[in-house]
Amino acid sequence: MPVEIDIDHVARLARLELSDEEKERLRAQLAVILDNAAKVGEVATEDVPPTAYAIPRSNVLRPDELTPSLPVEEVLANAPEVEDDRFKVPRIVEVE
Amino acid sequence: MTALCDRSATELSAMLRGGETSSVEITASCFQRIEAVEDRVRAFLARREDAAQEQATAADSRIASGGAPAVAGIPLALKDVLSTRGVETTCGSKILDGYVPPYDCTPWKRLKDDGSVLLGKTNCDEFAMGSSNENSAFGPVHNPWDLTMVPGGSSGGSAAAVAAGEAIWALGTDTGGSVRQPASLCGVVGLKPTYGLISRYGLIAFASSLDTIGTFTRGVRDAAMLLSFIAGKDLLDATSLDTPRRDYTEGIDGGIDGLRVGVVREAFGEGVEAGVESSVRDAVDRLAGLGATVGETSLPHTDYALSAYYLIAPSEASSNLARYDGVRYGLRVDGADSIEMMTRTRGAGFGAEVKRRIMLGTYALSAGYYEAYYGQAQKVRTLIIRDYEAAFSDFDVLVSPTSPTTAFPIGAKVDDPLAMYLNDVFTIPANLSGMPAISIPSGLDEKGLPVGVQITAPVLREDVLLRAAFALEQAIALEGRPRLVTDLAA
Numbered sequence: 018m019p020v021e022i023d024i025d026h027v028a029r030l031a032r033l034e035l036s037d038e039e040k041e042r043l044r045a046q047l048a049v050i051l052d053n054a055a056k057v058g059e060v061a062t063e064d065v066p067p068t069a070y071a072i073p074r075s076n077v078l079r080p081d082e083l084t085p086s087l088p089v090e091e092v093l094a095n096a097p098e099v100e101d102d103r104f105k106v107p108r109i110v111e112v113e
Numbered sequence: 114m115t116a117l118c119d120r121s122a123t124e125l126s127a128m129l130r131g132g133e134t135s136s137v138e139i140t141a142s143c144f145q146r147i148e149a150v151e152d153r154v155r156a157f158l159a160r161r162e163d164a165a166q167e168q169a170t171a172a173d174s175r176i177a178s179g180g181a182p183a184v185a186g187i188p189l190a191l192k193d194v195l196s197t198r199g200v201e202t203t204c205g206s207k208i209l210d211g212y213v214p215p216y217d218c219t220p221w222k223r224l225k226d227d228g229s230v231l232l233g234k235t236n237c238d239e240f241a242m243g244s245s246n247e248n249s250a251f252g253p254v255h256n257p258w259d260l261t262m263v264p265g266g267s268s269g270g271s272a273a274a275v276a277a278g279e280a281i282w283a284l285g286t287d288t289g290g291s292v293r294q295p296a297s298l299c300g301v302v303g304l305k306p307t308y309g310l311i312s313r314y315g316l317i318a319f320a321s322s323l324d325t326i327g328t329f330t331r332g333v334r335d336a337a338m339l340l341s342f343i344a345g346k347d348l349l350d351a352t353s354l355d356t357p358r359r360d361y362t363e364g365i366d367g368g369i370d371g372l373r374v375g376v377v378r379e380a381f382g383e384g385v386e387a388g389v390e391s392s393v394r395d396a397v398d399r400l401a402g403l404g405a406t407v408g409e410t411s412l413p414h415t416d417y418a419l420s421a422y423y424l425i426a427p428s429e430a431s432s433n434l435a436r437y438d439g440v441r442y443g444l445r446v447d448g449a450d451s452i453e454m455m456t457r458t459r460g461a462g463f464g465a466e467v468k469r470r471i472m473l474g475t476y477a478l479s480a481g482y483y484e485a486y487y488g489q490a491q492k493v494r495t496l497i498i499r500d501y502e503a504a505f506s507d508f509d510v511l512v513s514p515t516s517p518t519t520a521f522p523i524g525a526k527v528d529d530p531l532a533m534y535l536n537d538v539f540t541i542p543a544n545l546s547g548m549p550a551i552s553i554p555s556g557l558d559e560k561g562l563p564v565g566v567q568i569t570a571p572v573l574r575e576d577v578l579l580r581a582a583f584a585l586e587q588a589i590a591l592e593g594r595p596r597l598v599t600d601l602a603a
Contacts, residue, residue, distance in 0.1 A: 022476060031431060031475040032438070032452065033468060034460025043472055046530055050473060053531060056420040057489040060496060067491030068498060070322050070352070071547030072309050072572060077351040091215035097445035104440050109451045 218315025
């Protein structure tokens, strides 16, 4: 059974603006890709544990030492909009 | 006489020490080659001739005063997903057009400290997503062996630059084959070491559980040499392994008498071109001729690896690429509020393949589908690792083609994502399992295009991998270079 995807919902989750044409193309392409990807279900049985990292590591620690931060000017030079050494963004909350 | 830019790093390093040449001359030779072929190859997104000559001058005085590291003075190209302080880094994407990193990635930091010379940044598929380099927002790279063909991807610029003599060697990244596959298609050596052996600090992330930095060189000894200078623990990358720094060229010429070589049965099936199969079979015969014990082995879940990869990699990408939001760097398209600004920025800044993978990954991770897709794919990953464990209980290294085909025409597969994804069918398992693997040229097919043979070794057995690859390379003794290059000498 071909996968039916709610493209608008997924695009909203991904914060991705898509044209109608892009949506149509993605709906068809993702269905084919997911149909093929569903093959994983054929062999991934209950008794097989998942692997997140091929070479697992945990509790990787380094000495807690002060090191210089990135130069603020160089960092902010990349920002689309800056105000007083801060990143400036459009309105986030509605104002009454 | 062979131009300096066509020589190996090993050879140039010795010449530099013997006073036979200078880094300034080698660097000039690379830029001369770039000047001669770059309008046709288009391997570079940014060149930095003046800065490179300054680095070369500094390297020359360091070499003259003695004790300089072996990589000092050797010019290098870096894939444009590797951060370089003060040098624009775009990931082949419009969304990062104009971005200048405020820090260096660790491999380049180490090479720079050791006197390396940076020629420029190489073109690649956008955010390293692709197998043909056609997904770059800045236009495709052309294969130096045949300019109508793709160089492979995603590190196509690095592969083409090394093949064409525009760089002595280069770094790329390999998430599902993005070093080995373009190396194969461009007739150079591509090494993807064990996951975690090279720090990824400063590598702009695509799929974090798979991303591995790798090398492009014109010989196996050069790969071992370059690896020696960039591998090893880095406190800035929590996934980097606790391995001591070592010289990987040591023992490389020890031969392979008695080495157990397993030929992967699944890698010679449907979809593998006849020219690829016969060239790789010849390579296997040569290994036997060198004293290796050759047998057949099986990685039974190979077919499922591709499916698992195309769930895991997009899922991780959809998360990693959330950072491109128009706030801290790169493109911003204005909107009435922050959400609209982000949504428009991402819609305008990302190309088709990146959007496809973000959508795929977002869907696979979304409520109600996570277990069926991402969860199941992670189980397949376990099965792939078990396949390798079984194979490596009988064999020291495994052999297969690197890619089922040689280079294909630009435009041939752009409208068929699944056909494009099949390019990586033999390279993906080493990423899912973390194993080191290398592609070396095994010959040319009937069209005169390079074929690559892939050797895979167990985790952290780069020593065996490089020894086997070096022995095979010496036995094959391939002389060919792209006509683009040989025509220049004529």
